Amino acid sequence: MSASEDRQAVQAVLAGDASAFEGIVERWQGPLVNLAYRFCRDRAQAEDLAQDAFVRIFRALKSYRGEAEFSTWLLAVATNVYRSQLRRMVPELASLEQQVALAETAAEPISEDDREELVRGAVKTLPAKYREAIVLFYFQDMDIAKASSALGVPSGTLKARLFRARAMLEARLRAMFGALSPEES
Amino acid sequence: MNDWQRILENEPAITPSPGFSKRVMRAIDAEVRAPAPIPFPWARMGLLLGLMSASVSVMLIMLPWPSVELGVPELSTAFASQANSLAWTSLCVCVVIGLARSSMRWLTA
Numbered sequence A: 001m002s003a004s005e006d007r008q009a010v011q012a013v014l015a016g017d018a019s020a021f022e023g024i025v026e027r028w029q030g031p032l033v034n035l036a037y038r039f040c041r042d043r044a045q046a047e048d049l050a051q052d053a054f055v056r057i058f059r060a061l062k063s064y065r066g067e068a069e070f071s072t073w074l075l076a077v078a079t080n081v082y083r084s085q086l087r088r089m090v091p092e093l094a095s096l097e098q099q100v101a102l103a104e105t106a107a108e109p110i111s112e113d114d115r116e117e118l119v120r121g122a123v124k125t126l127p128a129k130y131r132e133a134i135v136l137f138y139f140q141d142m143d144i145a146k147a148s149s150a151l152g153v154p155s156g157t158l159k160a161r162l163f164r165a166r167a168m169l170e171a172r173l174r175a176m177f178g179a180l181s182p183e184e185s
Numbered sequence B: 001m002n003d004w005q006r007i008l009e010n011e012p013a014i015t016p017s018p019g020f021s022k023r024v025m026r027a028i029d030a031e032v033r034a035p036a037p038i039p040f041p042w043a044r045m046g047l048l049l050g051l052m053s054a055s056v057s058v059m060l061i062m063l064p065w066p067s068v069e070l071g072v073p074e075l076s077t078a079f080a081s082q083a084n085s086l087a088w089t090s091l092c093v094c095v096v097i098g099l100a101r102s103s104m105r106w107l108t109a
Helices: A003-014 A018-040 A043-063 A070-086 A093-105 A112-124 A128-137 A144-151 A155-177 B003-009 B020-033 B042-062 B073-108
Strands: none
Touching (some): A003 A043, A043 A070
16 A cells, blocks of 8 residues: 555545546555445445445545545544444344354354354444444554544543453353353364 | 454455446546535625615614504513614624625635
């Protein structure tokens, strides 16, 4: 991902060449679709969300002052789009209960793939602000600074949310199949 | 690190469908072609408000309020006593709007 290519594309778009935005789409479609997928866990919905995010980014380019890195700004805009659209989603508690029941009644040990799916599904059941913190922090090696600026919250707030989110997630996973620590797996 | 953290960090990436970028660019083209939203007519609203204030001022100053009967004698007296200050208030609003508009023009010139 080249920052200078992004800068040039932004300047070209602002100068009136909308087709230059295609370069930004080509470079960022992967990260934006993947980030959306981590929020919603549905491929088609992830692409719809990412498309909305690109349109919003295009509209907002005029307000990009270049103070933050383009990647940080772009992820912040996209995150806002995903958050506002997905906040309406009710956490899938029913599905979590089904998963717990499935895990409890399973006669055979759960496969690695199923276990990974259960962990990712458990993130989706967290309340929105904790889900957002977890999704962003574990996305593409984001650090606290980047994740907090993408979420628009101070880093202290993000740390507190991450702490709480991890505790909730561990409690839920323990309820499903005991602690998922490497010693036990 | 806990196992679940490893799972979240190492989640395999999905690839956008082949036509995704074209679809996005079609949406961008539609965005570019869409007519710009019609701005709220603040200038006209200011003018209208100014005209209204001016007419109220003129009406209040010109009309002989003590001779106007509003039906209720107390109301007539109260209105007559306030009419003068109301007129000056309206005139002030009018002047302020006029000054604001002319200074805006001066700033944007």
